[in-house]
Amino acid sequence: xxxxxSGIQKQVLSFYRSVIRTARxxxxxxxxxxxxxxxxxxDKRRGIEKRNVxxxxxxxxxxxxxLEVLQDSxxxxxxTFTRSG
Amino acid sequence: xxxxSLAGSIAKSVVQTMGVSGxxxxxxxxxxxxxxxxxxxxxxxxxxxTKDEVTARVLEVVKNMEKVDPAKVNEESCDFTKxxxxxxxxxxxxxxxxxxxxxxxxxxxxxxxxxSCQQAIEYIAQHPMAK
Numbered sequence: 001x002x003x004x005x006s007g008i009q010k011q012v013l014s015f016y017r018s019v020i021r022t023a024r025x026x027x028x029x030x031x032x033x034x035x036x037x038x039x040x041x042x043d044k045r046r047g048i049e050k051r052n053v054x055x056x057x058x059x060x061x062x063x064x065x066x067l068e069v070l071q072d073s074x075x076x077x078x079x080t081f082t083r084s085g
Numbered sequence: 086x087x088x089x090s091l092a093g094s095i096a097k098s099v100v101q102t103m104g105v106s107g108x109x110x111x112x113x114x115x116x117x118x119x120x121x122x123x124x125x126x127x128x129x130x131x132x133x134x135t136k137d138e139v140t141a142r143v144l145e146v147v148k149n150m151e152k153v154d155p156a157k158v159n160e161e162s163c164d165f166t167k168x169x170x171x172x173x174x175x176x177x178x179x180x181x182x183x184x185x186x187x188x189x190x191x192x193x194x195x196x197x198x199x200x201s202c203q204q205a206i207e208y209i210a211q212h213p214m215a216k
Contacts, residue, residue: 005173005197009173010193010197013173013174013177013193013196013197014193016174016177017177017181017193017196020177020178020181021181024185039174042174043174
């Protein structure tokens, strides 16, 4: 049987699904960019402790805001700034 | 006889509401109805995927996932986490790939329950919209 998912886990997975749905509506290049970016960001936060719900919710809200921007059909591409050194 | 005239009057009123007249238009209307019935049947036939077909396509989708070792995929032991070493995010990706392959939308609470090929096959095989 499936490992029982907590409420917050379900929310994150549901959010990831809506990201993938949004990506599907875009052209191939942008779709791949979105999928790669989403997965990267999620993987970055893999280490967050399960019980740290506040922090997870914080990132979830951040992600949802980004997703809203992406859902706009005028988005051409996405990029991120990384700190060097 | 009475039935036929009833049918005739219905056909006439249908033609009138469609804003066309004359016997040829009536014929065209009939043709259209016939085609609709045909497509209806076809849709039904498409919907009835055989379990073997679903199984083959599900396994194919799973094998094509980036993180999956195709050699490990077989019908009997195909738990996404235990047998294939996928995490919950990978599982989301797999289930979304099923959605694309079978042209359906799996709601969140159903998608959360799919954790192996067998569960996916069962769900898709009984899904009326799966293509």
